[in-house]
Amino acid sequence: MAAQQSYFVPGYGISRAVIQSDIRYYCGSDAIVRQYTHQGRDGFLVTTSGPPLTEAQIQDLKNASKEYEERQAIANGFVNQPIPVGQHRRR
Structure with a gap:
């Protein structure tokens, strides 16, 4: 069995729901992903024994x-429509 490896994937533009549902397709059936903050x-954080994401x-x-x-x-x-939230008139 191959060793598990973990690596960080920046989250800009990636939905949590999408990466969680698709990670096993890309990295293998044992792949897991969780939200993570790295250097701010x-x-x-993707953990898998399969290949890393390209x-x-x-x-x-x-x-x-x-x-x-x-x-x-x-x-x-x-x-993209304005949503009224507690509108107050100025005096």
């Missing part, structure tokens, strides 16, 4: 994340 940057795979995760976030926004009604 938010991202993910730049192309990370870009695929970003593209899938963008599509996921757009679907979520439409489903929840948050499509």
Whole structure:
């Protein structure tokens, strides 16, 4: 059995829901991912005995994340529209 390795993936542009559901596809069935902060940057700690993510795979995760976030926004009604929150008139 291969040794487990852990590495940091910057989280900018990657949805947690997407990376958690897709990580086993890219890195093998034993791969796990969790939110992690490294040197002040938010991202993910990937632990696997399989191959590490390539730049192309990370870009695929970003593209899938963008599509996921757009679907979520439409489903929840948050499509670049102002939402009134406790409007007060100035005197």
